[in-house]
Amino acid sequence: MKQIIFSLIILSLVIGCKTESKKQVTQEKDAADLIIESITIPEFPDTNFSIMDYGAVADGITDNTQAIKDAIQACVEAGGGKVIIPAGKFLTGPIHLKSNVNLHLEKNSEVIFTKDKQAYLPVVRTSYEGVELMNYSPLIYAYQQKNIAVTGSGTFNGQAGKENWWPWSGAERYGHKKGDPHQRDTFNLPRLRKMNEDALPVSERIFGEGHHLRPTFFEPFESENVLIKGVTFINAPFWVMHPIKCTNVTVDGVKVISHGPNNDGCNPEYSKNVHITNCVFDTGDDCIAIKSGRNDEGRRVGITSENIVVENCIMKDGHGGVVMGSEISAGVRNVYVRNCKMDSPNLDRAIRIKTNTLRGGFVENVFVKDIQVGQVKEAFLKINTYYAIYDNQEGDHIPSIKNIHIENVTVEDGGKYGILIQGREENPVENITFKNVTIKKAEMPMRIENSEPIQFTNTTISGQKY
Numbered sequence: 001m002k003q004i005i006f007s008l009i010i011l012s013l014v015i016g017c018k019t020e021s022k023k024q025v026t027q028e029k030d031a032a033d034l035i036i037e038s039i040t041i042p043e044f045p046d047t048n049f050s051i052m053d054y055g056a057v058a059d060g061i062t063d064n065t066q067a068i069k070d071a072i073q074a075c076v077e078a079g080g081g082k083v084i085i086p087a088g089k090f091l092t093g094p095i096h097l098k099s100n101v102n103l104h105l106e107k108n109s110e111v112i113f114t115k116d117k118q119a120y121l122p123v124v125r126t127s128y129e130g131v132e133l134m135n136y137s138p139l140i141y142a143y144q145q146k147n148i149a150v151t152g153s154g155t156f157n158g159q160a161g162k163e164n165w166w167p168w169s170g171a172e173r174y175g176h177k178k179g180d181p182h183q184r185d186t187f188n189l190p191r192l193r194k195m196n197e198d199a200l201p202v203s204e205r206i207f208g209e210g211h212h213l214r215p216t217f218f219e220p221f222e223s224e225n226v227l228i229k230g231v232t233f234i235n236a237p238f239w240v241m242h243p244i245k246c247t248n249v250t251v252d253g254v255k256v257i258s259h260g261p262n263n264d265g266c267n268p269e270y271s272k273n274v275h276i277t278n279c280v281f282d283t284g285d286d287c288i289a290i291k292s293g294r295n296d297e298g299r300r301v302g303i304t305s306e307n308i309v310v311e312n313c314i315m316k317d318g319h320g321g322v323v324m325g326s327e328i329s330a331g332v333r334n335v336y337v338r339n340c341k342m343d344s345p346n347l348d349r350a351i352r353i354k355t356n357t358l359r360g361g362f363v364e365n366v367f368v369k370d371i372q373v374g375q376v377k378e379a380f381l382k383i384n385t386y387y388a389i390y391d392n393q394e395g396d397h398i399p400s401i402k403n404i405h406i407e408n409v410t411v412e413d414g415g416k417y418g419i420l421i422q423g424r425e426e427n428p429v430e431n432i433t434f435k436n437v438t439i440k441k442a443e444m445p446m447r448i449e450n451s452e453p454i455q456f457t458n459t460t461i462s463g464q465k466y
Contacts, residue, residue, distance in 0.1 A: 031334070031336065031367075032309045032311070032336035032338065032367070035273060035275070035307045035308075035309050035334070035336070036275050036309055038273060038307075039248045039249075039250060039273045039274075039275055040224075040225045040248045041225070041227055041248075041250050042100075042102070042147035042148065042149055042225040042226070042227050043147075044080050044081055044082055044100060044101075044102045044147070044149070045078075045079055045080050045081045045100075046081070047075070047078055047079075047080070047081030047082070048081060048082050048083075048084050049071045049072075049074050049075045049078075049081060049082070049083050049084065050071070050083075050084040050086060051064065051067050051068050051071045051083065051084065051085055051086075051090070052086060053071070054066075054067040054068075054070040054071045054074070055067045055070070056068065056071075056085075056090060057090075058086070058087070058088025058089055058090055059088075059089065060089035060090070060091055060110075060112060061091060062091060063091055063092065063093070063114065064090045064091060064092045065092045065093040065094075065114075065119065068083070068085075068090075068092055068095055069095075069096070071083045072095075072096070072097070072098055072101055072103075073098075075098075075100075075101050076098045076099070076100065076101060079100065080099070080100025080101060080147070081100075081101070081102070082101075082102045082104045083101055083102065083103050083104065084104050084106060085103070085104065085105045085106065085109045085111060085152075085154060086106050086109060087106055087107060087108035087109050088108070088109060088110070089110045089112055090109070090110070090111050090112065091112045091113075091114060092111060092112070092113060092114065093113070093114050093116070093119035093120065094113070094119065094120055094137040094138065094139055094140070094141060094215075095111075095139070095140045095141070096137070096141050096142065096143075097140065097141070097142040097145060097148045097150075097220075098142070098145055098148070099145045099146045099147055099148065100146075100147045100148075101148060101149075102148075102149040102150075102151055102227075103140075103149065103150045103151070104149075104151050104152045105150075105151070105152030105153065105154025105155070105156075105231055106152055106153070106154060107152075107153045107154065108154070109152070109154030109155070110154060110155045110156075110157055111154065111155070111156050111157065112157045112159060113139045113156070113157065113158050113159055114159070115159055115164045117136065117209070118209075120136035120137045120139075120208075120215060121136065121137070121208055121209060122208075123135055123136065123137070123206065123207065123208040124137045124138075124141060124143065125143060125202060125221065126138060126141075126215065126216065126219060126221065127216075127219075127221075127242070127244055127269070128189075128192060128213050128238075129189075129262075129294060129327060130269070130291055130292075130293050130294030130295075130297065130298060130327025130329075131192055131193070131195075131196045131293075131294050131297050132202045132205070132297065133192055133195070133202065133205040133206075133207050133213070134202065134203065134205055134206050134207060134208065135207040135208055135211075135213055135215065136207075136208050136213070136214075136215040137215060138215045138216045138217065138218065138219035138242075139156070139158055139215060139216075139217050139218065139237070140156070140217065140218040140219070141218075141219055141220075141221070142219075142220040142221065142223050142226075143221045143222065143223070144221070144222045144223065145220070145223045145224075146223065146224045146225055147224075147225045148220065148223060148225070148226055148227070149226070149227035149228070149229070150218065150227070150228050150229070150231055151227065151228075151229045151230055151231065152229075152230055152231055153230050153231070154231060154232070155231070155232040155233075155234060156217070156218075156231060156232070156233050156234070157234050157235055158217055158233070158234065158235045158236045158237055158258070159235055160214075160235045160236055160237040160258075160260055161175070161235060161260070162174060162175030163175060164237075165214050165215075165237035165238070165260075166214075166237070166260045166261055167180060167182070168181070168182055168183050168212040168213070168214055169182065169183060169214070169260075169261035169262065170182030170183055170184050171261055174260060174261050181212050182212055183212050183213055183214075185212065187210075187211065188207075188211050188212050188213055189213070192205065192207070192213070196294065196295060196296055196297045197295075197296060199296065199300065214237040214238040214262075215237055215238060216237075216238050216239045216240070216242045217233055217236040217237065217238070217239065217240045217241065217242075218233070218240065218241050218242070219242045219243075219244065220243050220244075220246050220249070221244050221245060221246075222244070222245045222246070223243070223245075223246050224246065224247050224248055225247075225248045226243060226246055226248065226249045226250070227250045227252070228241060228249075228250070228251045228252070228254055229250070229251075229252045229253055229254065230252070230253045230254065231254055231255075232254070232255040232256075232257065233254070233255070233256050233257070233258060234257050234258055235258055235260070236256075236258040236260060236263050237260070238260075238261075238262050238263070239262060239263070239264045239267050240256050240258060240263060240264060240265050240266065240283070241254070241256075241265065241266040241267065242266075242267045242269065243267075243268050243269070243271050243274065244269045244270055244271065245269070245270045245271065245303060246268070246270075246271040246274075247271065247272055247273055248273050249268065249271060249273070249274040249275070250274075250275045250277075251266055251274075251275070251276040251277070251279060252275075252277050252278055252279070253277075253278045253279065254266075254279045254280075255279070255280045255282075256279070256280070256281050256282065256283055256287075257280075257282045258282075258283060258284060259282075259283065259284040259317065260284045261284060261285070262284070262285050263283050263284035263285050264283060264285045264286045264287075264288075264289045265279075265281040265283045265286070265287045265288055265318070266279075266281075266287075266288050266289075267286075267288070267289045267290070267291050268290055268291070268305055268308060269290075269291035269292060269293070269305060269327070270291075270292055270293060270301060270303035270304075270305060270330065271305055271308075272304075272305065272306045272307050272308075273307050274305075274307070274308040274309070275308075275309050275311075276288060276308075276309070276310045276311075276313065277309075277310075277311050277312050277313065278312045278313065279313045279314070280313070280314045280316070281313065281314070281315050281316065281318060281321075282316040282317050282318075283316075283317060283318045284317070284318075285318060285319050286318055286319050286320045286323040286352070287313075287315040287316075287318040287320065287321050287322070287323075288310060288313075288315075288321070288322045288323060289320070289323040289324070289325070290305050290308060290322075290323065290324045290325075290328075290332050290335060291305065291325070291327045291328060292304060292305045292327065292328050292329060292330035292331055292332055292361065293327055293328075293329045293330045294327040294329060294359065295329055295358050295359060295360075295395075296329075297329070298327065298328070298329025298330040298359070298361065299329050299330065299360070299397075301330055302330050303330055304330050304331045304332065304333060305330070305331070305332045305333075306332065306333045306334045307334045308332075308334065308335045308336070309336045309338075310322055310335075310336070310337045310338075310340065311336070311337070311338045311339050311340065312339050312340065313340045313341075314340070314341050314342075315340065315341070315342040315343075315344075315347060315350075316343070316344045316346075316347065317344050317346040317347060318344075318346075318347055318348070319348045319349070319352075320347075320348060320349045320350070320351070320352035320382075321340070321342040321347065321349065321350045321351060321352075321373075322335075322337045322340075322350075322351055322352070322368075323349075323351075323352040323353070323354065324352070324353045324354070324363045324366070325352075325353055325354035325355045325359070325361075325363075325387065326354040326355055326356070326359055326387045327359065328354075328355050328359055328361040328362075328363065328399075329359050329360055329361045329397070330361060331361045331362040331363070331364075332361070332362070332363050332364075333362070333363070333364045333365050334365045335363075335365070335366045335367070336367045336369075337351070337366075337367070337368045337369070337371065338367075338368070338369045338370050338371070339369075339370045339371075340371050340372075341371075341372045341373075341374075342371065342372070342373045342374070342376070343372075343373060343374025343375055343412075344374070344375065344376075345375055345377070346377070347375070347376050347377065348376065348377045348378050348415075349376055349377075349378050349379050349380070349381070349382045349415075350371070350373045350376050350379075350380045350381065350411070351366075351368055351380065351381045351382070351406075352381075352382045352383075352384075353366075353382070353383045353384070353401055353404075354382075354384045354387040355384075355385055355387055355399040355401075356385060356386055356387050356388060356393040356394065356395070356399070357385075357393070357394050357395045357396065357397050357398055357399070357424070358393050358394065358395035358397065359387075359393075359397065359399065360395070360397025360398065360399050361397075361399055361400075362399060362400040362401065362402075363399075363400075363401045363402075363404075364400070364401070364402050364403045365403045366403065366404045366405065367405050367407075368404075368405065368406045368407070368409065369405075369406075369407045369408055369409075370407075370408045370409075371408070371409045371410075372409075372410055373409065373410065373411040373412065373414075374412050374413065375412060375413040375415075376411070376413065376414060376415045377415045377416070378415045378416050378417065378420065379414060379415055379416065379417040379418065379419065379420040379442075380409075380411045380414045380415075380418055380419065380439055380442075381404075381406065381418075381419050381420070381421075382417075382420045382421075383401060383404075383420070383421045383422065383423065383429055383451075384420075384422050385399050385401070385422055385423055385424050385429075386422055398424050398426045398427045399424065399427070400427055401423065401429045401430070402429065402430035402431050403430070403431045404429075404431070404432045404433075405432075405433045405435075406432075406433065406434045406435070406437055407433075407434075407435040407436055407437070408435070408436045408437075409436070409437045409438070410437075410438050410440075411437075411438065411439040411440060411442075412440050412441075413440070413441055413442075414439040414440075414441065414442035414461070415442060415443070416442070416443045416444060417442055417443070417444050417445075417446060417447050418439040418442035418444075418445045418446050418461040418462070419445070419446040419447070419448065419454070419461075420446070420447050420448075421446075421447070421448045421449065421450075421451045422449050422450070423449060423450030423451045424450055425450050428450045428451050428452055429450065429451035429452065430451075430452050431452065431455075432451065432452070432454045432455070433454070433455040433456075433457070434454055434455070434456050434457065434459045434466070435456075435457040435458060435459070436457070436458050436459070437458075437459040437460075438459070438460050438461075439460070439461040439462065440462070441462050442461060442462055445461040445462050445464060446461065454466075
């Protein structure tokens with residue numbers, strides 16, 4: 001009897017120790033690790049569907065749209081699995097992913113998206129610069145799906161360039177010719193902006209044929225458990241990866257090499273629990289830009305982008321390395337950037353927050369740690385609450401920016417300013433901290449307007465300690 005009692009006591013102590021140990025481990029993990037652990041990465045049945053079995057031809061000329069669609073449908077009907085695109089060049093129209101499908105590109109495969117604009121019709125529910133609309137289909141699209149993936153080591157080629165998609169931006173350097181239509185014509189972006197102001201239902205915001213708003217490359221919309229792994233994106237019409245209203249998104253080992261207009265690398269919007277890791281961004285716009293809707297629409301939707309971890313990435317060309325804004329009206333919080341390298345004479349800023357008083361919104365709880373920066377043009381950190389393109393951007397929505405923490409960062413060349421902050425007198429930027437930061441040179445160490453004093457610990461800019 002005594003032995004039984006003793007055994008029960010020992011068992012109780014062991015269980016107690018294990019519980020305490022588990023608590024201690026949890027406490028030792030930081031918030032970024034806990035976010036990553038919370039993300040569900042989709043898994044798929046071990047069943048393969050080669051597009052070659054559905055009539056695909058790898059000659060770069062034959063239209064394989066139907067073959068890919070049929071393979072995806074067969075995969076869905078079988079309960080899910082992997083749709084295989086083997087080595088070779090496959091021309092196609094837009095690809096619409098379905099739940100429980102992993103679109104897998106094998107080594108030396110290239111998916112080439114047609115230049116025929118008619119192929120991207122009928123219009124689907126999508127988004128353009130933070131405003132929803134009915135427009136040309138994204139090149140890869142998933143609407144209200146669960147457990148989807150794009151994986152492998154092949155390449156998606158959007159075939160955008162100075163003769164296809166890019167001229168619609170209206171910029172001569174991207175192929176636009178004077179007199180040709182472009183996105184700023186009254187029946188394009190101005191019309192969409194007015195629909196936003198008037199809160200017109202998305203179903204009535206019809207664009208597509210006869211209009212000139214470019215499609216995104218890969219857009220999972222209102223989807224859950226999304227994986228993008230190993231693939232390369234080149235020659236994008238517009239934003240490259242745009243998870244909108246998504247939960248549990250993993251972007252792992254992806255390369256983006258695309259230098260066109262608005263060629264942002266990855267733009268999570270109205271999304272939460274996002275992990276971007278081991279990627280390379282070499283882009284014509286922001287490498288990563290976290291969004292949450294434009295102006296009135298963002299406030300109506302009201303979904304904050306939050307719990308986003310960016311780590312182990314390389315940022316080359318781009319307007320910014322990791323950016324929040326400018327379409328940010330529903331707010332952004334809990335962003336972790338760590339163990340990244342940013343370096344290019346064509347990289348404008350490393351960390352950037354951009355908004356204005358039409359956008360409003362908020363940014364809070366941003367943690368940047370263990371970053372190596374080679375060269376940037378304008379600033380290592382830029383916070384701009386006067387961001388404006390096209391026309392006047394002044395309104396009544398004063399943004400809130402606070403709790404921005406920078407730690408263990410080395411910058412070789414900070415550009416014009418090490419730190420550039422332009423806050424608002426009505427609501428100054430709050431609680432910016434720099435710890436163990438060295439900016440070896442900058443034309444001007446800092447320019448700061450309407451911000452609480454930065455809290456410096458062991459920080460040096462251009463040889464001066466702060």
